[in-house]
Amino acid sequence: MERLASLFSEHPVRFIVIYTREPHAKEGIFRDLEQPSDDHQRRKYAERAQKELGIHRKILIDTMEGTVQKLYGGLPNMVYIIDPEGRVVFHDRWADAKAVKQALEKIFASS
Numbered sequence: 001m002e003r004l005a006s007l008f009s010e011h012p013v014r015f016i017v018i019y020t021r022e023p024h025a026k027e028g029i030f031r032d033l034e035q036p037s038d039d040h041q042r043r044k045y046a047e048r049a050q051k052e053l054g055i056h057r058k059i060l061i062d063t064m065e066g067t068v069q070k071l072y073g074g075l076p077n078m079v080y081i082i083d084p085e086g087r088v089v090f091h092d093r094w095a096d097a098k099a100v101k102q103a104l105e106k107i108f109a110s111s
Contacts, residue, residue, distance in 0.1 A: 001079075004097055004104070005057055011108055012084075017055060019046040020062040020069040023076050039064060081107065 005015040022045050024030045029052055036042040039061070046059050062068045072078055073093070079100055081090035090103040 001095060001097055001100070002054065002056060004101055007101070008104055008108075011104070013081075013104065015057045017057050017059045018062055018068050018072075019049070019059050020066055020076065022049075036064075083107075 001015060008015075019042070021042075022030060022033055022035055025033045025035050030049075033045060036045050042064065043061055046061050049055065050059055060068075066074075069076075072080060075093055077095045079090075079092045079095040080088055081100070081103055083089045089107060090100070092099050
């Protein structure tokens with residue numbers, strides 16, 4: 001998604017990450033992490049992920065209860081394109097960069 005954010009940087013679109021929970025706790029470079037137990041720890045984990053994964057997009061942090069994640073379907077790596085009026089114009093159950101790129105190209109071709 002970082003490449004897509006860069007590719008579409010001249011378009012009126014923002015790429016935002018909603019950090020909901022640690023999807024890779026106890027795995028890979030995050031093998032030392034448990035699921036966060038409070039908001040402060042969750043924020044620290046999100047900052048670490050941003051740094052270690054080279055994420056340049058803005059990261060918003062969900063509540064400990066996963067309010068945003070639940071509102072948008074409950075899956076760990078979904079993607080939504082929401083137009084300026086707040087309408088969902090594209091949704092994918094998994095953040096597939098190719099599908100997102102095609103959707104954005106279609107959106108901007110018709111505008």
